[in-house]
Amino acid sequence: MTPWPHLTLRHLHIALWGVLPYLALAVLVAGSAWRYRYDRFGFTTRSSQLHESRLLKVGGPLFHYALFLVIGGHVMGLLVPEWLTRRLGVGEEQYHAVALTMGGASGIAAVTGLGLLLYRRLRVPAVRRATSRGDRLTLPLLSLVLLAGLTATASSVSRPYDYRLGVAVWFRSLFTLDPDVTAMAHAPLLYRLHALLALALFALWPFGRLVHAFAAPLAYAARPYVVYRSRGGAPVR
Amino acid sequence: MRVMSQIAMVMNLDKCIGCHTCSVTCKQTWTNRTGTEYAWFNNVETRPGLGYPRGHEDQDKWKGGWRLDARGRPVPRSGGRARRLARLFANPELPLLEDYYEPWTYDYETLIAAPPGDDLPTARPRSLIDGRPTAVTGGPNWDDSLGGGPEHLAGDPVLRRISEKMNERVRLEYEQAFMFHLPRICEHCLNPSCVAVCPSGALYKRIEDGIVLVDQDRCRGWRMCVTGCPYKKVYFNHATGKAEKCTFCYPRVEAGEPTVCSETCVGRLRYLGVLLYDADRVGEAASVPDERDLYEAQLGCFLDPHDPEVARAAEESGIPHDWITAARRSPVRDLITTYRVALPLHPEYRTMPMVWYVPPLSPVVEALTAGGHDGEDPAALFGAIDALRIPLEYLAGLFTAGDTAPVEAALCRLAAMRAHMRRINLGEERDPAIARGVGMDERGLEAMYRLLALAKYEERYVVPTTYVAGAQGAGRARGGCSLDHEGGPGMYGPDGGPEAFHAPPATGGPAVTAGAPQGGSSLRGRVNLLNWNGRGRPGGLFPARRSAGE
Numbered sequence: 001m002t003p004w005p006h007l008t009l010r011h012l013h014i015a016l017w018g019v020l021p022y023l024a025l026a027v028l029v030a031g032s033a034w035r036y037r038y039d040r041f042g043f044t045t046r047s048s049q050l051h052e053s054r055l056l057k058v059g060g061p062l063f064h065y066a067l068f069l070v071i072g073g074h075v076m077g078l079l080v081p082e083w084l085t086r087r088l089g090v091g092e093e094q095y096h097a098v099a100l101t102m103g104g105a106s107g108i109a110a111v112t113g114l115g116l117l118l119y120r121r122l123r124v125p126a127v128r129r130a131t132s133r134g135d136r137l138t139l140p141l142l143s144l145v146l147l148a149g150l151t152a153t154a155s156s157v158s159r160p161y162d163y164r165l166g167v168a169v170w171f172r173s174l175f176t177l178d179p180d181v182t183a184m185a186h187a188p189l190l191y192r193l194h195a196l197l198a199l200a201l202f203a204l205w206p207f208g209r210l211v212h213a214f215a216a217p218l219a220y221a222a223r224p225y226v227v228y229r230s231r232g233g234a235p236v237r
Numbered sequence: 238m239r240v241m242s243q244i245a246m247v248m249n250l251d252k253c254i255g256c257h258t259c260s261v262t263c264k265q266t267w268t269n270r271t272g273t274e275y276a277w278f279n280n281v282e283t284r285p286g287l288g289y290p291r292g293h294e295d296q297d298k299w300k301g302g303w304r305l306d307a308r309g310r311p312v313p314r315s316g317g318r319a320r321r322l323a324r325l326f327a328n329p330e331l332p333l334l335e336d337y338y339e340p341w342t343y344d345y346e347t348l349i350a351a352p353p354g355d356d357l358p359t360a361r362p363r364s365l366i367d368g369r370p371t372a373v374t375g376g377p378n379w380d381d382s383l384g385g386g387p388e389h390l391a392g393d394p395v396l397r398r399i400s401e402k403m404n405e406r407v408r409l410e411y412e413q414a415f416m417f418h419l420p421r422i423c424e425h426c427l428n429p430s431c432v433a434v435c436p437s438g439a440l441y442k443r444i445e446d447g448i449v450l451v452d453q454d455r456c457r458g459w460r461m462c463v464t465g466c467p468y469k470k471v472y473f474n475h476a477t478g479k480a481e482k483c484t485f486c487y488p489r490v491e492a493g494e495p496t497v498c499s500e501t502c503v504g505r506l507r508y509l510g511v512l513l514y515d516a517d518r519v520g521e522a523a524s525v526p527d528e529r530d531l532y533e534a535q536l537g538c539f540l541d542p543h544d545p546e547v548a549r550a551a552e553e554s555g556i557p558h559d560w561i562t563a564a565r566r567s568p569v570r571d572l573i574t575t576y577r578v579a580l581p582l583h584p585e586y587r588t589m590p591m592v593w594y595v596p597p598l599s600p601v602v603e604a605l606t607a608g609g610h611d612g613e614d615p616a617a618l619f620g621a622i623d624a625l626r627i628p629l630e631y632l633a634g635l636f637t638a639g640d641t642a643p644v645e646a647a648l649c650r651l652a653a654m655r656a657h658m659r660r661i662n663l664g665e666e667r668d669p670a671i672a673r674g675v676g677m678d679e680r681g682l683e684a685m686y687r688l689l690a691l692a693k694y695e696e697r698y699v700v701p702t703t704y705v706a707g708a709q710g711a712g713r714a715r716g717g718c719s720l721d722h723e724g725g726p727g728m729y730g731p732d733g734g735p736e737a738f739h740a741p742p743a744t745g746g747p748a749v750t751a752g753a754p755q756g757g758s759s760l761r762g763r764v765n766l767l768n769w770n771g772r773g774r775p776g777g778l779f780p781a782r783r784s785a786g787e
Contacts (some may be wrong), residue, residue, distance in 0.1 A: 037674050043452055044478035044479055045478060047460055049327065049328060049331050051333070052333075052418065053331065060326040063326075121674075125367035126366045126370075151434070212457060220435075225433035226429060226433055227435075227442065228443075230443070231443055231446075
């Protein structure tokens with residue numbers, strides 16, 4: 001006899017796909033707000049380019065730009081419902097061919113870039129020493145998320161799975177506060193693993209170097225070149 | 238006319254003996270922390286020489302400062318906004334640590350802990366960056382006093398540009414004849430290119446005194462400023478991931494005290510004072526097409542505080558009255574505008590630098606004396622300034638974008654001052670022609686002599702205090718100094734103190750970890766002697782006395 005005979009796999013699914021996402025989101029939002037409030041000094045890229053530039057010049061841009069493509073692909077795949085693309089005249093097979101090639105290519109580029117950066121971090125003594133405890137947790141997790149996602153994309157060649165009728169439905173349902181747990185529970189293991197690791201990454205986000213993503217200097221494009229500030233503190237002009 | 242005020246500096250290179258006192262006291266004050274071991278907000282270079290970081294004046298390589306675009310408008314040489322944002326993930330023009338030097342310490346421990354044996358224990362050099370044994374191959378003044386010889390000198394970008402015109406033989410002679418020291422700090426430019434390239438808007442120019450600062454809370458470590466500054470005077474703290482730079486010792490300047498480098502200069506060669514300038518003219522001046530006009534263009538931005546019109550406009554734009562009176566007594570204004578003996582460093586960068594230099598006359602006098610002439614004889618001296626074309630070319634390469642006329646004029650004024658004062662001291666008859674020959678009068682020469690040679694403390698440093706009513710902790714959510722972060726510039730905790738600079742590298746990562754609590758709580762409520770004016774006993778210097786009952 002199990003101690004809780006009423007506890008079934010269904011409860012686990014509810015915990016993972018109905019509760020955990022909100023917990024991760026709460027940690028992400030509250031953690032970032034807390035970090036910004038109490039450790040604004042810590043919002044930095046923690047760049048190690050001073051120590052090593054040759055590998056970074058290739059790996060850094062490759063990883064980041066590929067990541068933008070990957071994020072763009074996720075927005076397309078998760079937020080745009082299938083009926084919309086169908087109405088626009090894009091067939092399921094067509095869509096998946098594009099998603100597979102584009103997603104696969106940018107995924108491979110991102111993994112290659114990250115691989116270069118990790119090699120650099122491990123093999124260049126000065127960079128290795130500049131690695132913080134947060135990095136040691138964040139970077140492996142980030143690698144796992146990327147690898148799981150890339151493998152999931154690759155697996156769709158042999159075992160086709162229309163994630164836009166499964167994972168995407170669950171993802172969108174999160175925002176209507178009515179999580180479609182079943183949609184996710186029936187997704188292939190790789191997709192579930194990828195989602196789970198990503199949730200862990202989001203929960204960890206505010207506490208490591210990843211916060212620098214929130215510091216993207218978009219305002220620079222519209223700013224006058226020279227900034228004047230008064231001694232009192234507030235920016236002027 | 239939009240009047241703004243700036244605290245500016247002039248250094249009299251004739252008096253610099255290259256003792257590095259300014260560098261060392263500056264380092265002890267500001268950069269004796271983990272992450273800034275390699276950074277020298279103030280450094281002293283030997284010219285000709287590579288400088289620090291090595292060859293930093295080669296803007297074809299480092300892309301510092303501004304250039305004019307096709308429409309004649311200044312854009313950062315490292316690229317405009319779009320290019321900067323596109324290069325966010327790897328800055329292609331960032332100097333590496335090896336371009337500065339790899340900081341090191343020694344295994345002092347082995348001197349004490351080595352077991353008894355036949356050999357004397359030695360303290361081996363050890364890198365402060367990766368903790369491994371290292372060979373010391375560079376330092377902030379590695380080619381000090383022409384150490385290293387011609388192969389180092391060949392890398393001097395200013396010399397290279399001249400020697401394209403000159404042949405090798407002249408250059409070698411020239412090396413024997415000519416050497417001087419060049420102390421460098423941040424130029425606190427009127428048109429700062431480090432500020433212009435900062436994507437986060439963390440760097441800013443202070444309205445009140447023109448000091449260029451990095452907001453440590455806003456800096457995100459994109460390190461564009463390191464590239465943007467043509468003088469390479471913004472440094473990246475590799476432990477905190479933030480940019481840091483010369484602060485012009487603003488806590489001292491606000492209190493009316495000179496900067497640490499000025500205060501401790503044994504040669505008394507630094508001058509501090511207020512300059513009023515017209516902010517509306519700066520953009521225009523920075524975009525004059527010919528580089529050689531930049532010196533005159535910058536002079537044209539400065540305003541005469543004796544002009545009642547200027548004084549009225551200054552009051553209107555909120556400049557305190559004592560700043561205007563300080564501007565009238567400013568030694569910096571005298572040397573730059575009145576006597577015209579001070580020149581800007583590399584005006585061709587178009588940043589409108591605000592630390593100016595009186596070019597060195599001594600090497601010319603020495604060269605004459607070595608040649609068997611009377612080095613102080615005015616006729617010989619004037620002739621020599623003109624005849625020694627190469628030093629003039631070199632100085633012009635540093636101070637006037639290659640135009641030798643202003644350098645020659647400044648040197649002639651200095652020579653005239655020497656000749657005039659020698660006649661007075663030797664009891665000879667005065668010769669008004671000397672002063673007239675350089676476009677001055679005798680009173681002017683004597684006043685210049687007083688300022689340059691006697692250099693009284695009160696006349697060298699005319700720094701008005703900055704006070705803001707109720708400024709105690711203004712604009713800060715939490716109290717205390719905004720620089721008091723762990724590893725930050727004001728950090729005086731156990732990890733950031735002077736001991737840490739010389740300590741062997743600790744194992745594990747740098748002290749700052751994500752989410753770590755900040756602030757040295759052990760020092761809370763205690764005094765920071767950096768801000769103490771030296772009068773009276775500062776509160777919090779000693780622990781509070783316990784009450785009698787305890």
